[in-house]
Amino acid sequence: MADTILVIVEQREGKLNRTSWETIAAGQALAADLGWSLEAAVAGANVSSIANEVAQKKVARVYDIEAAKLEPYTPDGFAHVLKAFLEQHPAKLVLMPHTYQVRDFVPKLATAMKTTAITDAVGYRYDGGKLLFTRQMFQGKFSADVSFAGLGPCFVTFQNGSFRGDKAEAGGAAAPVEKVSFDIPDGVVRNHPQEIFKEAKQAVDLTQAEIIVSVGRGIKEQKNIELAKQLAEALGGELAASRPICDNGWLPMDRQIGSSGQTVAPKLYLALGISGAIQHIVGMKGARNIIAINKDSEAPIFEISDYAVVGNLFDIVPPLIEEIKKAKA
Amino acid sequence: MKILVCMKQVPQKDAPLKLNEAGTWIREDVSYEVNEPDAFALEEALRQKEKHSGEVVAITAGPTRASQVLREALAKGADRAIHLEDNGFVGLDAYNTARAIAAAIKDEKFDLIFTGLQSDDYGYAQTGVILAQILGLPHATIIMQIEKNDSGVRVKRELEAGFFQFVDMPLPAVLTIQSGINKLRYATLIGIKQAKTKPLRKVTMAEVQSAMGINLQKIEKMYIPEKSKNTQFIDGPPGEIAKKLVEKLKNELRVI
Numbered sequence: 160m161a162d163t164i165l166v167i168v169e170q171r172e173g174k175l176n177r178t179s180w181e182t183i184a185a186g187q188a189l190a191a192d193l194g195w196s197l198e199a200a201v202a203g204a205n206v207s208s209i210a211n212e213v214a215q216k217k218v219a220r221v222y223d224i225e226a227a228k229l230e231p232y233t234p235d236g237f238a239h240v241l242k243a244f245l246e247q248h249p250a251k252l253v254l255m256p257h258t259y260q261v262r263d264f265v266p267k268l269a270t271a272m273k274t275t276a277i278t279d280a281v282g283y284r285y286d287g288g289k290l291l292f293t294r295q296m297f298q299g300k301f302s303a304d305v306s307f308a309g310l311g312p313c314f315v316t317f318q319n320g321s322f323r324g325d326k327a328e329a330g331g332a333a334a335p336v337e338k339v340s341f342d343i344p345d346g347v348v349r350n351h352p353q354e355i356f357k358e359a360k361q362a363v364d365l366t367q368a369e370i371i372v373s374v375g376r377g378i379k380e381q382k383n384i385e386l387a388k389q390l391a392e393a394l395g396g397e398l399a400a401s402r403p404i405c406d407n408g409w410l411p412m413d414r415q416i417g418s419s420g421q422t423v424a425p426k427l428y429l430a431l432g433i434s435g436a437i438q439h440i441v442g443m444k445g446a447r448n449i450i451a452i453n454k455d456s457e458a459p460i461f462e463i464s465d466y467a468v469v470g471n472l473f474d475i476v477p478p479l480i481e482e483i484k485k486a487k488a
Numbered sequence: 489m490k491i492l493v494c495m496k497q498v499p500q501k502d503a504p505l506k507l508n509e510a511g512t513w514i515r516e517d518v519s520y521e522v523n524e525p526d527a528f529a530l531e532e533a534l535r536q537k538e539k540h541s542g543e544v545v546a547i548t549a550g551p552t553r554a555s556q557v558l559r560e561a562l563a564k565g566a567d568r569a570i571h572l573e574d575n576g577f578v579g580l581d582a583y584n585t586a587r588a589i590a591a592a593i594k595d596e597k598f599d600l601i602f603t604g605l606q607s608d609d610y611g612y613a614q615t616g617v618i619l620a621q622i623l624g625l626p627h628a629t630i631i632m633q634i635e636k637n638d639s640g641v642r643v644k645r646e647l648e649a650g651f652f653q654f655v656d657m658p659l660p661a662v663l664t665i666q667s668g669i670n671k672l673r674y675a676t677l678i679g680i681k682q683a684k685t686k687p688l689r690k691v692t693m694a695e696v697q698s699a700m701g702i703n704l705q706k707i708e709k710m711y712i713p714e715k716s717k718n719t720q721f722i723d724g725p726p727g728e729i730a731k732k733l734v735e736k737l738k739n740e741l742r743v744i
Contacts, residue, residue, distance in 0.1 A: 234617070234626075234627060234628075234629075235626065238621075258648065259629075259630060259646070259647050259648050260647075262613050262614075262617075262629065263617070263628075263629045263630075264617075266582065266612075266613075266614035266617035266618045266621070267617050267618070267620065267621045267627070269583075269618075270583060270586075270617075270618045270621040270622065271621055274704060275581060275582075275583055275704035275705050276614065277705055278611075278612055278613060278614060279611060279613070291708060294611075295611065295713070296609065296610060296611065296707075296710060297499070297505060297514070297608065297609055297611075298501075298608055298611070299713070300505055300712075301505070301507070301514075301710050301711065301712060301713065302710070302711055302712070302713045302714070303707045303708075303709065303710045303711075304707070304708045304709045304710075305705050305706065305707055305708065306705065306706050306708050307704065307705055308702060308703065308704050308705070308706065309702075309704045349626040349657060349658055350626055350628060350655050350656070350657045351655065351656040351657070352645075352653055352654075352655045352656075353653060353654040353655065353656070354653070355647060355651050355652070355653045356651065356652055356653070357650055357651055357652070358650065358652065369743070370743055376501070394737075394743065394744070402667065402668070403667070405668070406667055406668030412650075413650070418648060419630075419646055419648065419650075419666075420649075420650065421649065421650070422649065426741070426743060427737070427741055427743045434501070434502070437611065448741050448743075449717075450733065450736075455502060455504075457504065457505075459713070461719060462713050462715055462716065462717070462719075463716060463717055464717065464719050465717060465718075465719065465720065466719070466720050466722055466733070466736055467719045467720070467721045467722065468721075468722050468723070468729055468733070469721065469723070470723075470726070470729065471726075474726040475726045475729050475730060477726075478726050478727045478729075478730035479729075479730040479733055479734070481730070482730040482731055482733070482734040483734055483737070483744060485734075486734050486737075486738055486744050487744060
């Protein structure tokens with residue numbers, strides 16, 4: 160029998176997280192390269208409609224893993240049920256999207272099964288019969304090809320945007336859906352989560368901005384934010400920032416771009432003094448044009464930039480503002 | 489409350505990094521600093537102790553140089569420190585690191601264990617959660633606020649895209665702390681002086697080895713990322729760069 164790859168799609172409060180299609184696409188690519196069988200699963204309480212949605216894709220089978228206590232999400236509940244499921248339905252590779260929810264429970268699940276999770280992978284290599292997963296290291300300055308040892312299953316989580324969700328192939332006919340129910344004994348779930356909420360004011364919707372000028376640590380001091388603001392104004396764009404700037408209170412949290420802030424895809428993203436840590440990149444790599452100004456020629460932001468300026472932003476931005484004003488006059 | 493803070497020494501944020509000859513790790517002749525979220529974890533532990541009294545213990549695993557992290561923690565107010573000291577701790581996967589830490593604290597009882605949410609070097613974001621599983625404790629990740637109450641703690645978890653969630657959980661528990669949860673303090677001169685007399689326990693690899701196993705994941709090769717874009721570098725004096733950029737903005741990007 161062929162080995163199995165299992166993709167566990169993510170649902171939150173009964174809705175499929177669209178990033179899951181990227182993981183399905185990753186699973187399909189791996190299944191084709193390895194000649195393994197691809198199955199999918201969704202876990203939750205009353206999530207059969209999601210299982211049916213996933214069954215439209217080219218997968219051999221979809222498991223609808225049900226347990227009343229999986230809603231609301233807790234790491235204890237998910238690790239308990241998925242361990243029980245995987246002991247009944249062994250898979251060699253278990254793939255999931257690298258979301259905040261998955262990273263909350265997957266290390267626990269892997270440890271409970273005496274195995275490991277290769278987290279935040281951006282791709283894989285399969286040559287010479289060896290399967291390697293590529294991860295970013297040192298905040299994106301290096302990539303590493305990582306191998307897996309042990310009896311498995313090997314858990315792998317893929318970073319947002321590593322595969323094309325729209326490339327997830329549909330199946331000829333709907334895949335069979337198999338319902339598997341579990342009971343979570345009392346005492347297993349120890350956390351009591353409350354309702355999910357947004358901080359009251361989200362004044363700025365950066366997702367609609369055509370032009371974004373974004374500042375990072377390279378701006379050095381709060382008073383220098385003004386320079387970036389002037390540049391944004393000259394371009395008619397919005398001002399945004401990487402996380403450390405908002406952590407310092409130099410700009411409000413609702414101007415933060417990245418995994419914990421907003422995800423944007425403007426026509427122009429102009430990055431000032433942003434090194435390009437992974438958590439930032441995932442929030443802006445969809446921009447159609449990226450210009451980066453950074454004094455460090457090895458800053459990872461340059462890897463994804465269309466135009467790169469290696470230099471001191473305090474030298475370059477003032478004349479840039481003047482030239483833009485002239486061009487617009 | 490007795491709080492353990494797991495801290496890691498990582499290369500400084502803007503340190504120029506070079507690959508070693510084997511292409512499996514960086515050359516270690518760089519400047520190091522405390523992993524940023526770990527500094528916030530320590531600060532949070534000190535604040536909790538100030539509110540509820542108790543003890544703050546800092547722990548790290550790494551070579552001799554990593555003791556700097558512990559000295560800083562002691563200077564800022566930690567009561568004592570534990571150093572798993574060996575070069576070998578650098579190359580461990582998250583599972584083995586967590587097992588080594590668990591073994592080093594097996595005779596202690598902490599109410600809370602903090603880690604930073606992830607490290608700047610490996611970026612696993614796993615050690616804290618694995619440690620919770622090994623110790624049989626509940627955990628919560630990416631924490632932005634901690635309030636002690638009668639039944640345990642109420643923590644604020646950060647979720648994606650600006651969402652948050654409060655979670656009530658019993659103690660003892662493991663929490664992974666997000667950067668920005670608080671404002672960091674500086675060590676005072678008197679703190680730095682006092683740090684020298686505070687207890688620092690060293691633990692050798694041999695003492696914890698029996699709790700560990702083979703690394704389940706291994707870096708086969710490390711390299712500079714392949715470029716996904718055809719980047720145009722624009723250079724010259726600042727005035728000229730400005731002119732060239734505006735030309736691109738106008739004629740190629742058409743945003744002016």
